[in-house]
Amino acid sequence: MKDVVVFIEHHAATPRRVSLELAGKAKEIATRLGGETHAVIAGADSRALAEVVQAYPIDVIHVADDPDADVFAIDPQVDYLTSVATRNEPALILVGNTMLGRDVGSRCAARIGAGYIADVIEIAVTDGRVACVAPRLGGTAMVTCAFPAGVPGVVAVRPNVFTAERQAGAGQIAQLEKPAGRSYAIRIDEDVQQAAGALAVEEASVVVSGGRGLGGPEPFTTILADLADALGGAVGASRAAVDAGWIAHAHQVGQTGKAISPQLYIAVGISGAIQHRVGMRTAGTIVAINKDSGAPIGEFADLLVVGDLFAIVPQLTEQVRRAKAVPA
Amino acid sequence: MKIVVTVKLVPDTNADKRIDPATKRLVRTGVDTVLNPFDEYALEAALQIRDALADGSTVTVFSMAPESGKEVVRKALAMGADDAAMLSDTALEGSDSAATAFAMSRALQSIGFDLILMGTQSTDAITGAVPGMLAEYLGVPGVTYARKLECDGSSISAERETETGYQRVHASLPALVSVTKSINQPRYPSLKGIMGAKKKEIRMLTAAGAEQSKTEVVGMQAPPARAKGRVVTVADGAEGARVIVDFLRERKLV
Numbered sequence: 118m119k120d121v122v123v124f125i126e127h128h129a130a131t132p133r134r135v136s137l138e139l140a141g142k143a144k145e146i147a148t149r150l151g152g153e154t155h156a157v158i159a160g161a162d163s164r165a166l167a168e169v170v171q172a173y174p175i176d177v178i179h180v181a182d183d184p185d186a187d188v189f190a191i192d193p194q195v196d197y198l199t200s201v202a203t204r205n206e207p208a209l210i211l212v213g214n215t216m217l218g219r220d221v222g223s224r225c226a227a228r229i230g231a232g233y234i235a236d237v238i239e240i241a242v243t244d245g246r247v248a249c250v251a252p253r254l255g256g257t258a259m260v261t262c263a264f265p266a267g268v269p270g271v272v273a274v275r276p277n278v279f280t281a282e283r284q285a286g287a288g289q290i291a292q293l294e295k296p297a298g299r300s301y302a303i304r305i306d307e308d309v310q311q312a313a314g315a316l317a318v319e320e321a322s323v324v325v326s327g328g329r330g331l332g333g334p335e336p337f338t339t340i341l342a343d344l345a346d347a348l349g350g351a352v353g354a355s356r357a358a359v360d361a362g363w364i365a366h367a368h369q370v371g372q373t374g375k376a377i378s379p380q381l382y383i384a385v386g387i388s389g390a391i392q393h394r395v396g397m398r399t400a401g402t403i404v405a406i407n408k409d410s411g412a413p414i415g416e417f418a419d420l421l422v423v424g425d426l427f428a429i430v431p432q433l434t435e436q437v438r439r440a441k442a443v444p445a
Numbered sequence: 446m447k448i449v450v451t452v453k454l455v456p457d458t459n460a461d462k463r464i465d466p467a468t469k470r471l472v473r474t475g476v477d478t479v480l481n482p483f484d485e486y487a488l489e490a491a492l493q494i495r496d497a498l499a500d501g502s503t504v505t506v507f508s509m510a511p512e513s514g515k516e517v518v519r520k521a522l523a524m525g526a527d528d529a530a531m532l533s534d535t536a537l538e539g540s541d542s543a544a545t546a547f548a549m550s551r552a553l554q555s556i557g558f559d560l561i562l563m564g565t566q567s568t569d570a571i572t573g574a575v576p577g578m579l580a581e582y583l584g585v586p587g588v589t590y591a592r593k594l595e596c597d598g599s600s601i602s603a604e605r606e607t608e609t610g611y612q613r614v615h616a617s618l619p620a621l622v623s624v625t626k627s628i629n630q631p632r633y634p635s636l637k638g639i640m641g642a643k644k645k646e647i648r649m650l651t652a653a654g655a656e657q658s659k660t661e662v663v664g665m666q667a668p669p670a671r672a673k674g675r676v677v678t679v680a681d682g683a684e685g686a687r688v689i690v691d692f693l694r695e696r697k698l699v
């Protein structure tokens with residue numbers, strides 16, 4: 118029980134950034150425990166993906182170039198991750214706290230009898246024991262959790278809290294065999310990509326979110342998207358905007374959406390209700406644009422600019438583009 | 446067909462939450478308990494499937510919660526579920542996701558089911574781990590993040606949300622599905638429903654075999670406080686933009 122396994126999520130033949138963020142953390146923990154790092158990649162593209170992963174500190178990259186992993190939902194990924202876990206008896210299995218990461222991580226934990234800790238923002242090893250910190254109760258408490266002695270742990274790590282650093286490990290490739298006679302239950306009839314190429318809110322280091330103040334769907338794809346683009350970030354939203362049908366639920370930040378930790382969060386026309394706050398209070402810097410100087414978001418934003426968003430946002434986009442062209 | 450909807454009882458999200466430093470558990474006294482909002486969508490989906498099939502299919506509500514939660518479960522009955530079962534056992538206090546899913550799996554096996562509908566996540570834990578674990582313990586297909594669901598009595602087809610779009614999937618029954626809030630608009634209990642719920646049965650179950658929790662809470666801290674920052678009222682868009690860009694420069698964010 119010294120090794121650390123990382124589940125590599127991928128999309129459009131590219132590893133998701135969170136998976137690469139995990140590689141560095143895995144190395145750090147494995148070094149403390151005196152073990153090795155493993156990565157697990159399943160899907161038709163896994164060979165090519167393994168080459169990308171070789172730039173990161175992983176000792177053994179297990180690949181399953183099994184087309185079933187792209188045709189059936191969840192279960193093949195669980196199978197391959199579990200088989201590596203069973204064979205190497207790791208102390209820790211790291212997955213991203215993403216939609217797929219949560220599914221695969223929780224099922225793997227149940228299958229191998231591991232503990233599962235969700236939405237972790239820090240992992241430390243003290244006296245050979247792994248402890249994880251995760252916000253709970255809507256971010257009102259930071260809870261430190263550990264696994265009982267002899268029990269492996271599956272940890273779902275919030276994207277963006279660790280950094281992905283290139284530093285090649287041994288990068289040895291190992292082939293995973295398809296379990297004989299295994300068939301899968303959830304067939305994918307169609308896989309529809311709606312936000313091709315766009316950065317997911319939980320992965321972006323800058324998130325520009327819009328709320329009811331935007332007044333309709335259009336500003337999300339124009340002024341807000343432009344600002345996000347200028348900052349190299351993603352577009353987020355409050356529940357009010359999502360419920361109004363202005364933008365898809367995958368963009369929602371908050372208690373019934375995603376909890377995110379970008380370096381910079383810009384809240385545009387969002388009042389800052391408690392259920393929204395719990396999704397973004399761990400952001401590095403929070404800037405708000407609101408016409409109401411008494412909006413609750415002023416209580417915890419680092420900067421609240423009181424004014425009309427429709428006047429400020431396009432100007433801001435322009436000034437950001439200029440600032441980036443001519444560094445101060 | 447027997448549809449079971451799992452509902453978690455959670456503290457009202459608008460209430461102040463506090464953890465008891467001694468037991469390291471949530472203090473539930475003085476805080477209103479409500480149905481986990483996501484689970485109302487699961488219940489609505491179940492009611493719609495039952496009513497569309499109109500073949501004598503039933504909807505059972507299931508909750509693992511202390512007996513004191515009975516009146517909250519009754520709200521689910523008032524929405525139109527046929528009956529309810531609660532797994533209430535002091536041996537289950539403090540269960541983590543794995544222990545919860547395991548205990549639920551035993552109870553659900555004894556209740557029997559063709560289709561289990563659940564919420565995607567609970568608002569108090571936000572782990573979203575129980576659906577996958579439960580599917581694993583029950584050995585049935587587990588379709589997560591469904592935003593559309595159809596059931597013909599022997600199989601399901603669904604649209605699952607993904608980070609980049611959605612997948613259309615199908616699986617045969619018995620199966621488990623967790624739903625997102627895009628799936629429907631939950632109904633409000635009617636007066637007739639509320640009256641009728643008083644007569645519906647809530648069966649009380651005790652744990653048949655428990656699993657140890659595999660995680661332990663070893664510490665708890667208040668998060669670093671976020672101080673109130675600067676508030677700047679601006680005259681026009683250009684000034685607003687300048688204030689923000691200067692601030693981002695100061696913090697080396699552009």
Ligand SMILES: Cc1cc2nc3c(=O)[nH]c(=O)nc-3n(C[C@H](O)[C@H](O)[C@H](O)COP(=O)(O)OP(=O)(O)OC[C@H]3O[C@@H](n4cnc5c(N)ncnc54)[C@H](O)[C@@H]3O)c2cc1C
Nearest residue numbers: 328329330355356357371372373374386387388393408426
């Ligand atoms: C169980 C539950 C779960 C919830 N989960 C979530 C969640 O996950 N995420 C979430 O966000 N919410 C959630 N909510 C809803 C939350 O309580 C708020 O209702 C919601 O966040 C409000 O969204 P908003 O800030 O966009 O809208 P509002 O509160 O209406 O705020 C709009 C803001 O825009 C400003 N504004 C308007 N026009 C302009 C303009 N031209 N220029 C500048 N500013 C302008 C206004 O001053 C106002 O402050 C949840 C609620 C419940 C009960």
Ligand SMILES: Nc1ncnc2c1ncn2[C@@H]1O[C@H](COP(=O)(O)O)[C@@H](O)[C@H]1O
Nearest residue numbers: 451452509563564566567572573574575
């Ligand atoms: N104690 C419980 N009783 C009934 N259902 C539960 C319980 N805990 C979790 N669930 C179900 O699992 C879903 C996900 O919860 P969680 O994994 O705790 O975020 C919820 O929406 C419920 O449908």
